[in-house]
Amino acid sequence: xCLGIPMRVVDVSGEEVVLEQGGMRIRAxxxxxxxxxxxxxxxxxxxxFAIQKVDEGEALETLAxxxxxxxxx
Amino acid sequence: MMALxxxxxxxxxxxxxxxxxxxxxxPIKIMEVCGTHTMSIARFGIRDLLPPSxxxxxxxxCPVCVTSQGDIEAYIGIGSASDNTVLVTFGDMMxxxxxxxxxxxxxxxxxxxxxxxxxxxxxEMAEREPxxxxxxxxxxxxxxxxxxxxxIMEAKRxxxxxxxxYSSHKLVPPALLAILxxxxxxxxxxxxxxxxxxxxxxxxYGFIPEEYGRAAVIAGFEPVDILMSxxxxxxxxxxxxxxxxxxxxxxxxxxxxxxxxxxxxxxxxVGDASWRGxxxxxRSGLFIxxxxxxxxxxxxxxxxxxxxxxxxxxxxxxxxxRGLILPYECKLFGKAxxxxxxxxxxxxxSEGSCAAYYKYRVWRE
Numbered sequence: 001x002c003l004g005i006p007m008r009v010v011d012v013s014g015e016e017v018v019l020e021q022g023g024m025r026i027r028a029x030x031x032x033x034x035x036x037x038x039x040x041x042x043x044x045x046x047x048x049f050a051i052q053k054v055d056e057g058e059a060l061e062t063l064a065x066x067x068x069x070x071x072x073x
Numbered sequence: 074m075m076a077l078x079x080x081x082x083x084x085x086x087x088x089x090x091x092x093x094x095x096x097x098x099x100p101i102k103i104m105e106v107c108g109t110h111t112m113s114i115a116r117f118g119i120r121d122l123l124p125p126s127x128x129x130x131x132x133x134x135c136p137v138c139v140t141s142q143g144d145i146e147a148y149i150g151i152g153s154a155s156d157n158t159v160l161v162t163f164g165d166m167m168x169x170x171x172x173x174x175x176x177x178x179x180x181x182x183x184x185x186x187x188x189x190x191x192x193x194x195x196x197e198m199a200e201r202e203p204x205x206x207x208x209x210x211x212x213x214x215x216x217x218x219x220x221x222x223x224x225i226m227e228a229k230r231x232x233x234x235x236x237x238x239y240s241s242h243k244l245v246p247p248a249l250l251a252i253l254x255x256x257x258x259x260x261x262x263x264x265x266x267x268x269x270x271x272x273x274x275x276x277x278y279g280f281i282p283e284e285y286g287r288a289a290v291i292a293g294f295e296p297v298d299i300l301m302s303x304x305x306x307x308x309x310x311x312x313x314x315x316x317x318x319x320x321x322x323x324x325x326x327x328x329x330x331x332x333x334x335x336x337x338x339x340x341x342x343v344g345d346a347s348w349r350g351x352x353x354x355x356r357s358g359l360f361i362x363x364x365x366x367x368x369x370x371x372x373x374x375x376x377x378x379x380x381x382x383x384x385x386x387x388x389x390x391x392x393x394x395r396g397l398i399l400p401y402e403c404k405l406f407g408k409a410x411x412x413x414x415x416x417x418x419x420x421x422x423s424e425g426s427c428a429a430y431y432k433y434r435v436w437r438e
Contacts, residue, residue, distance in 0.1 A: 003109050003424075004216070004268045004324075006077060029193065032219050032333040042077075044271065044324055047163075047213075047220040048191020051333060052271045052324050059076040059323040063085075066301065070088045 004044040006054045012037055019045060080295035089300040090122035096307040100126045102259055103306055104396050106249065107266035108135035108424030109294055115433035117296040123303070130396045131426035133248045133348065134266050136213045137165045138394055138418045138425050141347040143381040144241045145171045148210050151239065151374050152176075152184050155206075159185045161195040162210040169418045170385055192224035192238075199228070199236035208370045211240040215272040218242040218359050219333035222340035225361070225368045239370040240361050243346055245269050246277045247357035252395060253285045260396065262288030262306035264299070267321040272337075274329030275317045282315035293321035340365050347381055349418070350391025388417035393426050400430040407431060 007019035007026070015031050028045045030037055035053045037043065042054035079085065105111055111131045114120065120129065133139050149171055152160045160176065167177040167188060180186040185205075189195050192209055199207040211221045221238060228236040245266060252258070265278060270291045281289040288309035292302035302320040309315050319325050337359070346358025361369040370376075384391060388410070389403040400406050400419065410416040412428055419427040429435070 004271070029223075031223055032336060033330065034332045044268070046268060047217050048193050049220045049223070051216065051219070051268070052326075052330055054077075055323045056076055059079070062301075062320075062322060063076060063079040063082075066085050066089070066297065069092075070085060 004046045004051060006042045007045050009037060009039050009041045009043060012039060017043070017050065019043060080293065080297040082297060086122065086296050086300055089297065089304055093122075093127070093300065093304055093307065094124050096304065096311060097124045097127050098311065100128070101261050101307070101310065102128045102130060103262045103264060103303060104130050104132045104252070104260045105264040106132035106134045106245065107264075107269070108138070108422065108426070108429075109268070110134070110264055110266070110292065110299065111426050111429045112424050113294045113296070113299060115429040115435050117299075118433075119296060119299055120435065122300065127303070130260070130399065131393065131429075132252070132263075132396055133350070133394045134214070134245065134269075135394070135419070135422050135424050135426070136217070136243065137169060137422035138390060139243060139248070139348045139350065140166075140169075140212050140241050140418070141349050141381050142171065142384065143347060144239075145169055146382060147371075147376050148208075148239050149174065149176060149179060151208050151370060151376075152179060152186065154374055157205045159187060159198070159202075159205050159207045160210065161187045161189055161198065161207055163190075163212065164188045165422045166210055166212065168415060168421045170415065170421075172382065192221045193227070196224045196228055196233060196236050199233050200231070203235055206235045206237065209236070209238045211238045211242050214243055214245050214266070214269050215337070216268040218341060219272060219337040222337045225340045225365055226336065228368055229365065234367065237368050237370040237373055238361065240341065240359055241346075242341065242359035243348065244343070244357050244359065246273075246280075247354050248348065248351065249278070250280060251351055251354050253281065253287065255395070257397070260287065261310055262290070264302050264306070265289055265291040265317070267291060267293050267298075267325060270319075270321070270325045270329065272330050272333050274325070275319055275327050278317045282317060286315055288315050289317045291317070291319045291321055291325050293324070348394075349384070350394040385416050390417035390419040390427070393419050400427040401436050403427070
């Protein structure tokens with residue numbers, strides 16, 4: 001139910017976007033998020049709505065921190 | 074995004090697992106609140122990477138499972154009210170048993186019952202078929218309620234009078250409070266739901282460390298996310314510095330998603346709600362406000378809340394939801410109760426604990 005899948009935006013028209021992931025394309029609405037959306041963004045999609053934009057910078061930071069700890073093992 | 078693959082990196086996962094083994098200094102119990110976490114933990118074999126003295130137990134975060142028997146029966150009842158009433162639901166509800174029937178069985182008997190992925194599909198059906206009344210079963214937590222609220226606002230804006238919602242939406246923090254207030258509490262820390270928190274942020278969980286001294290980490294759903302969250306919980310336990318931390322930073326912001334919450338509370342108000350396994354939890358449910366009452370199925374069909382009917386005989390779904398027993402400790406598990414012939418909702422839902430344990434053969438710790 002609370003499954004949210006990060007999908008890449010391939011088209012934006014008004015409050016609707018087309019998203020792609022693993023060869024599958026779906027439509028979703030962006031009425032629930034404030035951030036401006038552009039093609040190439042990753043959105044977390046749930047029940048036909050984007051509920052948040054995925055922050056790539058934060059993703060990279062988390063991984064970099066873990067990799068640094070890996071180096072110190 | 075290439076970065077997202079890193080959260081499935083086996084080398085990273087195994088290095089976190091090694092550190093976890095060093096950090097478990099006594100028997101530890103951690104509850105994963107969300108059913109999607111339960112599924113991920115089973116699917117990725119996370120338990121095999123953990124020391125035996127660390128137990129993961131499932132919580133109440135499965136919307137289909139916690140929906141009360143009374144709500145399910147009331148909703149099925151709406152479908153029998155008239156021939157032009159169409160029930161529309163998320164797929165997971167279809168097979169939940171209710172007094173000898175289920176939505177699936179009712180559909181087999183000829184009732185018009187439809188499955189959708191988004192409430193907007195139900196709204197569009199109502200617009201296309203104005204001669205029928207469409208009643209959407211609103212289940213789900215804070216993740217889902219904004220989407221359903223938006224569909225109701227759209228119905229009002231577009232004047233679609235034949236669309237209604239039966240709201241059984243629930244809030245996660247009050248259920249955690251109910252678990253923490255229980256006298257037999259034995260949980261040391263919580264893996265908190267990532268996508269509920271996308272909406273509500275981290276503040277509403279403050280009572281977990283502050284009033285109950287338990288560790289709490291908001292987690293993502295990939296193997297590295299879950300392992301990292303477990304390590305963060307252990308660090309909190311070992312240092313004595315309990316707080317609500319966010320591991321799932323790429324999606325969850327401390328203040329959540331303000332716009333989604335505004336839409337949710339434009340349509341819904343908070344009230345007492347009945348949960349399977351818990352009974353009534355104060356201020357834990359979302360109900361349609363008076364200003365949107367034209368779209369409230371419980372008003373349109375004049376439903377009044379009655380006592381919940383008894384649980385299916387022998388079913389321990391309620392105890393599983395409260396983290397009191399593990400699925401395989403139920404007498405019916407894997408015998409009378411299997412995914413193809415479920416006795417209770419914990420074996421029905423794709424994120425029910427019993428279904429997860431059965432599918433991925435988690436028979437014992």
